[in-house]
Amino acid sequence: MGLFAFIKEAGEKLFGTGEANAAAADPAAANARAAQAIHNYIVALKLAPADLGVSFDAAKSLVVVSGTAPDQATREKILLAAGNVAGVAEVENRLSVARAEPEAQFHTVARGDTLSAIAKKYYGNANQYPAIFEANKPMLSHPDKIYPGQVLRIPPQA
Known part of the structure; x- marks a missing residue:
């Protein structure tokens, strides 16, 4: 568990330029689209466990990831993939690990x-x-x- 800080302006550009306007009109829908984009990115990197959950709160620039990672390395890579996205300042780790190992x-x-x-x-x-x-x-x-x-x-x- 824990909260990991990232630089909000750095990272993969997963959200379109129209996201800010859409977020003002319907924040819940914009948050859901952003969470889905981050989820899809983690899946594309072949890191996602079957039970991966991703939520996003644009007001806090916060991603919450949950599920069960097979090992510590995959858990950390999921956190980095979610955090190294432009617009994300923090990632809350709710991932558990099937096989405990030393942290990086x-x-x-x-x-x-x-x-x-x-x-x-x-x-x-x-x-x-x-x-x-x-x-x-x-x-x-x-x-x-x-x-x-x-x-x-x-x-x-x-």
Whole structure:
């Protein structure tokens, strides 16, 4: 359980430009559409457990995710997928884990960061960047495609 903070202006653009006007007219419907878009994104990444629940509150910029993840890594990837969406400032974690494992750390990418620099910071060795890249697949498609404000999963060292 817990609340995870994200940078609201950074992330995947899942909501259209007309969403703000629609939200003013019918906030409940706009929240439902946004929740469905986030749910569909998690499904497209092949991370969604069968019982995945997603809700969104635009007034609070809050996503709530629930369900049972098969393992800790999938749970964390679901949280990151939901949070690394433009318009989302916080993700409330109501996911349980079928198989308990050590938790990873999270790192918010700053301007000028590279996976190598992040690996050096957390592991003491820049050549460990592939571990961070692998831990963030399928959200990352290439080690060089990170952006300021993005939150990454930093797995415990093996």
